[in-house]
Amino acid sequence: MEEIYAKFVSQKISKTRWRPLPPGSLQTAETFATGSWDNEENYVSLWSIGDFGNLDSDGGFEGDHQLLCDIRHHGDVMDLQFFDQERIVTASSTGCVTVFLHHPNNQTLSVNQQWTTAHYHAGPGSPSYSSAPCTGVVCNNPEIVTVGEDGRINLFRADHKEAVRTIDNADSSTLHAVTFLRTPEILTVNSIGQLKIWDFRQQGNEPSQILSLTGDRVPLHCVDRHPNQQHVVATGGQDGMLSIWDVRQGTMPVSLLKAHEAEMWEVHFHPSNPDHLFTCSEDGSLWHWDASTDVPEKSSLFHQGGRSSTFLSHSISNQANVHQSVISSWLSTDPAKDRIEITSLLPSRSLSVNSLDVLGPCLVCGTDAEAIYVTRHLFS
Amino acid sequence: MEELDGEPAVTVIPGVNSKKNQMCFDWGPGEMLVCETSFSKKEKSEMVPSCPFIYIIRKDVDVYSQILRKLFNESHGIFLGLQRIDEELTGKSRKSQLVRVSKNYRSVIRACMEEMHQVAIAAKDPASGRQFSSQVSILSAMELIWNLCEILFIEVAPAGHLLLHLLDWVRLHVCEVDSLSADVLGSENPSNHGSFWNLPGNTQTLTELELKWQHWHEECERYLQDSTFATNPHLESLLKIMLGDEAALLEQKELLSNWYHFLVTRLLYSNPTVKPIDLHYYAQSSLDLFLGGESSPEPLDNILLAAFEFDIHQVIKECSIALSNWWFVAHLTDLLDHCKLLQSHNLYFGSNMREFLLLEYASGLFAHPSLWQLGVDYFDYCPKLGRVSLELHIERIPLNTEQKALKVLRICEQRQMTEQVRSICKILAMKAVRNNRLGSALSWSIRAKDAAFATLVSDRFLRDYCERGCFSDLDLIDNLGPAMMLSDRLTFLGKYREFHHMYGEKRFADAASLLLSLMTSRIAPRSFWMTLLTDALPLLEQKQVIFSAEQTYELMQCLEDLTSRRPVRGESDIQQLQDEDIETTKVEMLRLALARNLARAIIREGSLEGS
Numbered sequence: 008m009e010e011i012y013a014k015f016v017s018q019k020i021s022k023t024r025w026r027p028l029p030p031g032s033l034q035t036a037e038t039f040a041t042g043s044w045d046n047e048e049n050y051v052s053l054w055s056i057g058d059f060g061n062l063d064s065d066g067g068f069e070g071d072h073q074l075l076c077d078i079r080h081h082g083d084v085m086d087l088q089f090f091d092q093e094r095i096v097t098a099s100s101t102g103c104v105t106v107f108l109h110h111p112n113n114q115t116l117s118v119n120q121q122w123t124t125a126h127y128h129a130g131p132g133s134p135s136y137s138s139a140p141c142t143g144v145v146c147n148n149p150e151i152v153t154v155g156e157d158g159r160i161n162l163f164r165a166d167h168k169e170a171v172r173t174i175d176n177a178d179s180s181t182l183h184a185v186t187f188l189r190t191p192e193i194l195t196v197n198s199i200g201q202l203k204i205w206d207f208r209q210q211g212n213e214p215s216q217i218l219s220l221t222g223d224r225v226p227l228h229c230v231d232r233h234p235n236q237q238h239v240v241a242t243g244g245q246d247g248m249l250s251i252w253d254v255r256q257g258t259m260p261v262s263l264l265k266a267h268e269a270e271m272w273e274v275h276f277h278p279s280n281p282d283h284l285f286t287c288s289e290d291g292s293l294w295h296w297d298a299s300t301d302v303p304e305k306s307s308l309f310h311q312g313g314r315s316s317t318f319l320s321h322s323i324s325n326q327a328n329v330h331q332s333v334i335s336s337w338l339s340t341d342p343a344k345d346r347i348e349i350t351s352l353l354p355s356r357s358l359s360v361n362s363l364d365v366l367g368p369c370l371v372c373g374t375d376a377e378a379i380y381v382t383r384h385l386f387s
Numbered sequence: 388m389e390e391l392d393g394e395p396a397v398t399v400i401p402g403v404n405s406k407k408n409q410m411c412f413d414w415g416p417g418e419m420l421v422c423e424t425s426f427s428k429k430e431k432s433e434m435v436p437s438c439p440f441i442y443i444i445r446k447d448v449d450v451y452s453q454i455l456r457k458l459f460n461e462s463h464g465i466f467l468g469l470q471r472i473d474e475e476l477t478g479k480s481r482k483s484q485l486v487r488v489s490k491n492y493r494s495v496i497r498a499c500m501e502e503m504h505q506v507a508i509a510a511k512d513p514a515s516g517r518q519f520s521s522q523v524s525i526l527s528a529m530e531l532i533w534n535l536c537e538i539l540f541i542e543v544a545p546a547g548h549l550l551l552h553l554l555d556w557v558r559l560h561v562c563e564v565d566s567l568s569a570d571v572l573g574s575e576n577p578s579n580h581g582s583f584w585n586l587p588g589n590t591q592t593l594t595e596l597e598l599k600w601q602h603w604h605e606e607c608e609r610y611l612q613d614s615t616f617a618t619n620p621h622l623e624s625l626l627k628i629m630l631g632d633e634a635a636l637l638e639q640k641e642l643l644s645n646w647y648h649f650l651v652t653r654l655l656y657s658n659p660t661v662k663p664i665d666l667h668y669y670a671q672s673s674l675d676l677f678l679g680g681e682s683s684p685e686p687l688d689n690i691l692l693a694a695f696e697f698d699i700h701q702v703i704k705e706c707s708i709a710l711s712n713w714w715f716v717a718h719l720t721d722l723l724d725h726c727k728l729l730q731s732h733n734l735y736f737g738s739n740m741r742e743f744l745l746l747e748y749a750s751g752l753f754a755h756p757s758l759w760q761l762g763v764d765y766f767d768y769c770p771k772l773g774r775v776s777l778e779l780h781i782e783r784i785p786l787n788t789e790q791k792a793l794k795v796l797r798i799c800e801q802r803q804m805t806e807q808v809r810s811i812c813k814i815l816a817m818k819a820v821r822n823n824r825l826g827s828a829l830s831w832s833i834r835a836k837d838a839a840f841a842t843l844v845s846d847r848f849l850r851d852y853c854e855r856g857c858f859s860d861l862d863l864i865d866n867l868g869p870a871m872m873l874s875d876r877l878t879f880l881g882k883y884r885e886f887h888h889m890y891g892e893k894r895f896a897d898a899a900s901l902l903l904s905l906m907t908s909r910i911a912p913r914s915f916w917m918t919l920l921t922d923a924l925p926l927l928e929q930k931q932v933i934f935s936a937e938q939t940y941e942l943m944q945c946l947e948d949l950t951s952r953r954p955v956r957g958e959s960d961i962q963q964l965q966d967e968d969i970e971t972t973k974v975e976m977l978r979l980a981l982a983r984n985l986a987r988a989i990i991r992e993g994s995l996e997g998s
Contacts, residue, residue: 015457019757045757045791083788100788128822137822140788156789158824179860180826181789198789198830199863217862224868226830245793269797289797357464358760359794375760375794377460 042084
């Protein structure tokens with residue numbers, strides 16, 4: 008692991024996300040957004056890593072990340088997602104869901120839309136109104152789905168003032184994270200170790216499927232879906248355990264991997280190279296899980312011609328291979344057969360790594376030690 | 388209590404007329420609350436205080452500075468690295484590690500200084516610009532002091548090397564005069580200078596160097612005596628300077644920005660192989676000569692003097708007074724303690740100086756809404772009072788989201804602070820119950836292994852069932868898993884749901900025996916027995932006989948148990964009478980059903996199979 012840049016930014020970072028690249032673009036990631044937490048004044052900030060510093064020998068850009076713009080955010084930033092190129096959706100500890108708009112011409116952020124009472128314990132009508140933190144948000148243009156500590160699921164649509172659909176009391180415990188499975192279906196994880204699949208086409212407030220951990224009902228904190236295989240889902244739990252699930256089969260996880268020593272805050276499949284998985288945890292480490300089948304001779308053929316083609320052709324060669332290896336790389340229940348290589352990416356143990364994001368060869372993560380780490384050479 | 392070294396500063400509270408009314412205050416860990424009272428200084432008191440605000444007074448504003456936060460965070464990492472240095476290491480390798488740590492701290496201070504300087508230049512209004520500039524000079528003074536301490540206490544440079552280090556030290560901090568000092572220092576006899584300072588890797592001993600220098604010094608003196616340069620007054624004064632003549636040096640006072648620059652230059656020319664213990668003679672006289680009785684020494688001067696006198700405690704004491712934040716003294720003292728330089732003389736509450744300063748620093752961090760996480764690690768390395776302080780502080784951190792609570796709990800669990808874990812989980816569980824989030828409440832009680840609270844939650848569920856006839860949150864109860872074992876009531880709840888499932892799947896025999904075992908094993912609460920017996924009714928009324936005779940006897944026993952304990956009612960209102968009516972009807976129906984079942988069971992058991 009080379010060239011990971013750290014910068015101290017005077018705020019504890021709760022979320023970092025790369026700005027998505029326009030489809031079909033050949034650029035590498037350049038801009039990322041961060042949200043802070045636990046400050047008297049929290050901020051959503053936009054940072055850039057391109058166009059500064061000198062060119063290095065490879066033709067890539069050096070230098071650390073610079074702040075482009077920021078805007079005050081009420082409450083902790085509990086979750087943050089890019090809705091599209093210009094808009095960012097955030098979930099707040101005050102129960103508010105906000106859409107920020109980035110104006111590239113004068114480099115400012117402004118509030119585009121807000122749903123202030125998205126999550127609450129006692130409703131706005133009642134005398135003892137109390138808000139509940141919104142814990143997770145996921146976008147699929149034009150829809151936004153949010154979940155919170157009140158066990159509520161909201162479906163919003165951009166530019167609609169009210170929620171399109173609300174499932175009250177969807178869960179009796181806290182919903183920690185949400186992700187889309189297929190478009191009308193979402194999957195939520197909660198603090199009693201259950202995955203629930205909800206189908207918005209159906210009326211009624213019951214999940215269409217419930218999966219849960221065997222043994223202790225350890226709270227699950229994060230979830231991510233495999234980019235190509237929509238039935239494969241990875242979750243991270245409070246005991247640092249990584250679980251891989253196949254939602255088509257059975258109600259229990261397919262594999263359980265002992266990972267971190269404390270809560271796993273985020274898990275991400277690499278979007279273009281899904282044999283690689285990344286997790287970060289309260290114990291201050293960030294791990295890179297490499298389940299790609301080891302074919303050193305084959306990959307050497309593709310090492311010419313620049314970095315981006317290397318892993319692109321690597322994944323093509325995987326698919327051209329026996330179909331089994333692609334399917335079973337994460338679903339394999341025999342850890343001895345398909346070796347998973349695990350690397351720790353951060354140079355030294357720090358306070359909790361709260362968030363990470365990967366896009367192409369770039370990785371960004373934020374910690375409670377008020378530092379942001381960026382690397383542009385994940386696979387070298 | 389020692390005497391005050393200076394007058395305490397006065398802070399005016401806006402909006403409060405302190406001449407008219409009295410103020411009250413209360414101390415917090417890092418702050419003070421002040422407000423106006425309705426007691427006036429004159430005899431009669433007014434009913435309403437004129438100032439309606441409560442003020443928070445903070446002494447330590449540095450904690451809230453954006454740029455200084457980076458200092459706190461980066462130095463936290465360095466501090467942890469220092470604590471983890473292998474205690475086994477001794478001698479040279481240990482010293483080089485400690486020097487590296489010291490240099491790391493200093494580079495962090497310099498980075499902060501740089502950034503603050505940039506901000507000061509770019510500041511829009513002059514007031515904040517001045518504030519930033521004064522911060523820059525404070526940071527610069529801190530780095531100056533730390534650097535000197537590094538040279539004298541950590542590096543422990545011997546004679547010869549000592550002056551080299553001091554030269555670097557001055558050069559680093561007097562950079563604007565650097566070019567000029569090069570002229571003053573280097574014009575005559577450059578070759579002599581070059582070979583003289585060829586110390587690194589040089590095999591010359593100190594005595595050889597001294598001899599060489601003596602020789603050179605005598606040569607210069609001879610030139611002066613012979614008035615070789617009498618025609619050129621500049622060159623003559625230059626010669627005098629090179630001989631270390633104080634008067635000549637003082638003539639160039641504008642080039643020497645401060646007394647320590649004067650000191651080092653003087654040492655360079657009069658005694659370059661000065662030994663560390665002789666430094667303080669030169670230091671004191673340099674200070675006196677430089678100030679020349681015109682001005683009095685500033686706090687910084689006193690600190691540096693104390694350092695030259697190798698009085699570490701005085702250095703730390705003066706720094707504590709002069710600086711508004713504990714950061715500097717805490718980290719410096721910790722580093723010096725690792726160099727085994729501080730004798731452990733106890734302060735009046737029993738911990739040593741290093742621990743005292745670290746505790747103060749960490750407590751200051753806990754007063755900040757965000758930096759408390761750094762404070763935790765500092766408490767960890769205070770062996771006597773750290774744990775106790777942490778226990779007190781960590782319970783008082785406001786928890787507004789579950790994620791923050793989880794982080795605090797993780798900190799407590801890693802340090803086996805079970806009491807704190809319990810109390811925090813209980814608070815969160817109560818909050819959840821109040822918000823009707825029974826699943827969350829259960830998950831908190833599982834984490835704290837709090838059986839009593841799990842019982843409370845189960846009772847809530849059962850009460851809801853009795854009132855509404857159905858369970859809320861079936862997703863939770865049906866999926867309890869091993870957590871069911873946490874409390875009896877919870878186990879009962881899980882088993883009861885199992886009974887419902889069996890009944891739904893028409894596994895009547897199993898359902899029946901489960902129901903019976905629930906009652907006879909006494910894990911069912913008494914209040915629920917009636918419900919259980921009522922649940923037995925449909926099983927009793929089935930076409931086939933489900934309960935055996937034995938089981939029916941047991942059921943009847945339970946029923947009698949229940950009814951015999953009921954208190955005799957006296958006068959009661961209509962509602963109670965109606966309830967009683969219902970109760971009596973139920974009991975009647977049960978008795979009838981049980982009797983019928985008993986009859987059928989006896990007959991069936993008494994007959995042969997198949998007939």
